[in-house]
Amino acid sequence: MTGTIDIAIDKTTKSRVKEQDVNNVPFGKVFSDHMFVVEYADGKWQKGSISPYRDIPMSLALSALHYGQAIFEGMKAYKNEKGEIALFRPLDNFKRLNISAVRMAMPEIPEELFMGGLLELIKLDKEWIPNSESGSLYIRPFMIATDEAIGVKASDTYKFVIITCPAGKYYSEPIKVMVETNYFRAVEGGVGFTKCAGNYGRSLFPTKLAQQKGYQQVIWTDAKTHSFFEESGTMNLMFVVDNILITPATSDTILAGVTRDSVLRLARDWGMLVEERKVSIKEIFDAHKNGKLQEAFGVGTAATIAQIVTIGYEGKDYELPPVEQRKFSPKIDQALRDIRKCRTEDKFRWTMKVV
């Protein structure tokens, strides 16, 4: 029994953790010992189970594969020098998963099921959590439609799964990004605000083209005019212009990032001026020309704070001030790490200790 929910637990008899240096693994390729799985059938969520991480058999007619009813979340657990473990804002990810579920005509998952499975899983696999400064356990909750049916309709059955993997930095170096003005990621009335699999699938071709030109990521612009910044491939986008923190406001085309919100709240708490609004490409390059663009960076769970050093736009590269000269983003990066690793006061009650 876990809290208020009953989970069947089948613990591995052969942990793989000793075969890994959890502080030094590539992102998203090595998976921890266990997974949490719960099925939705007959109009309700069934009993969840934790079992050794393994492949699952599936029908080739699985509805998620054909019509993309698939959503996910990204969150992290941290371990500090004393061995204390904490999750960072898990309830925000839980809520966002259900926002995605509603938009994708999928069933919402109850909080006690999500949190009960998650906490039990993290406790079981706590040896997998890196304790290096930039290390964490990346947690991937996801839900897929599991009807075996080729007709286009919302599935009647689903699988909700949580898998985890030790992770270091997503981007090991500051990055070069390219402003994308041919393709778009999201339109008003679409699914841009969700974490549905299709949002990522559709981004891969433009990203590949940008990578062939030497950039790591694209920056998406609005679908109608391509003159306003939206977000980057794996993260939300922020600028510091003349000591003001500026970021595109969330909308139905922009993901409401948990890291984004944390950065904005900390910045406001520190007394910094913050603007959440439409951010035009023109104003940012004008600021660059006038020497007022001090910082550009991406923010996300996987990416954490990713420094942007070059922005490519219409065939021209704009070089930004060196990372060593930046004041705000390195400070917020450190402050967030200290909160996540429970080394400092958690004024906003963002961490949830796992004992």
Ligand code: COI
């Ligand atoms: C995350 O930051 O957790 C994401 O989901 C972005 C990416 C790895 C898909």
